[in-house]
Amino acid sequence: MGRTLSVTKSGDLEILMTRSFDAPRTLVFDAWTKPDLVRRWFGPRDWEVVECEIDLRVGGGWRYLLRQDGGAEMLLQGVYQEIDRPERLVSLETNEDCDASEGQALATLTLVEHGGVTTLTQVVRYASERIRDAVLESGMERGVGEGFDKLAEVVATPERAGTR
Template sequence: MGHSLSVTKSGDLEIVMTRSFDAPRALVFDAWTKPELVRRWFGPHDWEVVECEIDLRVGGRWRYRMRHSDGGEMVLRGVYQEISRPERLVSRETNEDCEASDGEALATLTLAEHGGVTTLTQVVRYGSKRIRDAVLESGMERGVGEGFEKLAEAVAVPARA
């Protein structure tokens, strides 16, 4: 496979994440939007998605409750702004533990497929540079990277002989 995660800053407010997967984009899109698939891959290795609710429609909400191996919990939630299956998904999202008014982010996921390989690009725009930088310093890159490793396994299409 050999597809690694790229995480970069864009301007003062954005994080851009890119990774390729050996799978059709419709399958990668499903992995982002079907609770039974999200539970299989979302988050770092030491976290488990224990609740996953997805109302996949513009204005619909999603909510993931995650549990760390030490028992700690985190809840992420969002509201879909745009859905264009299988190439684009936009949502406003936040961590429920974040008290800051500028803690909400706009996440835009795009999927492009070429020759059976899907390149995922997610641009997350935060309310302030402070929040964006705090997210980067939180270990987010490791967590997303580990989650995307699990996603690659979940969507892998066996090679034809």
């Protein structure tokens, strides 16, 4: 898998995303779970993470508030279902733009390292095919792709990521 984001439909309810990073998986895992690192890469280039809270424990939650250059805001949040550092995170994500019955998605992040290159695979399972397709049509692929490009920059060297 290359250094660009691959986004595909999987079954009727899932989106499968993969991307490789030139970094050890412990560093990629940290970039997903430490607020100071999440703020540096999460979201599209024209959005900024203005609030980032992470309670890294099963049953704990994460909450990111993003703000676009023009002032629009987006709130993303979830509750950790499984944590297996440094290879797996599972969280139940909620989207306040959807009703409660369809506004949840189960996101499973897996990190596999070979020779200093970490392949990230994220499977997001939605409550309905309609919601999954709406997410794909929303520009999600561009936003995630730009965020992952920023993540690659953050983890390019341990010094840049603030870990030594």
